[in-house]
Amino acid sequence: MRTEDAIELFGTQKALAEAIGISPSAVYQWGDTIPPSRRQSVRMAMKEKAEQLEQEARTLRAKSQEVN
Secondary structure (H helix, E strand, O other): OEHHHHHHHHOOHHHHHHHHOOOHHHHHOOOOEOOHHHHHHHHHHHHHHHHHHHHHHHHHHHHHHHHO
């Protein structure tokens, strides 16, 4: 799992770090690949983020249908 991909989903290194309860400097030290010891927590945080984005999309679709 690439660090860059996880950061992209969360928007910033800081947001990723906050999502899994570590410091941004710890994320910086990962390099290109998320360490095996952090992969499960990153997967869980990514799943939660995806669910949040899906909910936001549903809300936006509902609002756009109200306008039409």
